[in-house]
């Protein structure tokens with residue numbers, strides 16, 4: 001069950017349908033025809049093969065080829081579902097792929113189209129390195145020593161019934177690409193304890209280091225300090241391996257972003273989470289993503305992000321828009337818990353998304369920036385929602 005490679009049958013070159021956007025070239029090593037992305041602006045460059053001494057081992061070449069095939073296949077499937085984020089830079093087939101030639105796309109370039117794509121490309125490289133250090137079989141063993149899983153969705157439902165307000169997922173976030181550093185004096189445990197005292201039902205802990213200055217150690221430290229709120233590992237998940245990793249660090253829930261993951265990945269990863277007793281928050285931003293996600297029967301927990309992760313634009317009316325009409329009806333019928341995410345600052349904002357139909361909210365900036373985050377929670381809701389209050 002490790003990653004996509006073993007989950008899907010990787011289509012062979014001969015059996016794979018060749019769409020009009022695919023170019024072809026001869027693969028002398030396999031004696032058949034291969035496909036690589038091409039466009040009118042892409043010029044394929046052929047170079048002389050390096051000397052024999054420079055050649056990597058055949059197994060490594062094979063692995064690179066498989067990775068590249070997978071990534072091309074992923075991009076095709078993703079694009080057919082309207083996903084614009086590419087998993088890897090479109091550098092073309094790996095070196096030695098086609099015998100004496102190295103193919104490389106030129107004008108497509110290695111520049112990510114937006115911040116989300118940049119994050120995903122970085123994540124892809126990072127996960128590959130982490131997996132080498134700790135393969136899935138050893139990670140699975142580590143789960144025996146992981147702290148027990150807590151009921152994330154149950155905690156949100158309980159908070160919602162207790163206060164009559166959306167259950168709060170309070171975010172432990174030092175920085176973000178759109179806002180820069182939010183809090184200089186950042187003590188994750190202190191902040192988590194303050195949120196809990198203030199009445200947060202659950203916490204979201206940023207794990208990404210490069211773009212959010214977060215870490216898995218923060219999550220573990222928060223758990224070790226005795227914080228009882230269930231924890232969402234706020235990470236950009238692209239492989240099943242990351243779910244096991246998050247669990248080993250004490251996560252009770254993970255986030256899957258529909259703008260990044262094809263339906264089959266969402267389905268597969270949701271099943272893994274269920275098996276591990278974890279909750280899966282599936283995040284959408286537009287109608288198309290919402291419809292895709294509602295088409296996946298395993299999904300029971302949906303986040304509507306008011307922030308466009310490609311442009312950073314924030315508009316809380318997005319939550320209302322995606323919950324109107326048939327979509328809202330379906331959500332209520334299936335008793336799916338919806339979380340309103342991002343850009344929530346005032347009691348009026350909370351009332352607005354509650355009116356739209358959310359049972360929970362995910363809030364970072366407005367409360368993490370307060371000198372006293374416990375009071376920040378009360379300020380956000382316009383009243384004390386701590387356990388002592390009700």
Ligand SMILES: O=C(O)c1ccccc1NCC(=O)[C@H](O)[C@H](O)COP(=O)(O)O
Pocket residue numbers: 115116171173176177178179305307309312341342343344362363364365366
């Ligand atoms: O916040 C960003 O700049 C960002 C950029 C790229 C990908 C994700 C990003 N943020 C994740 C989130 O949506 C928020 O951390 C979360 O919903 C809380 O939002 P806020 O209350 O506005 O801090």
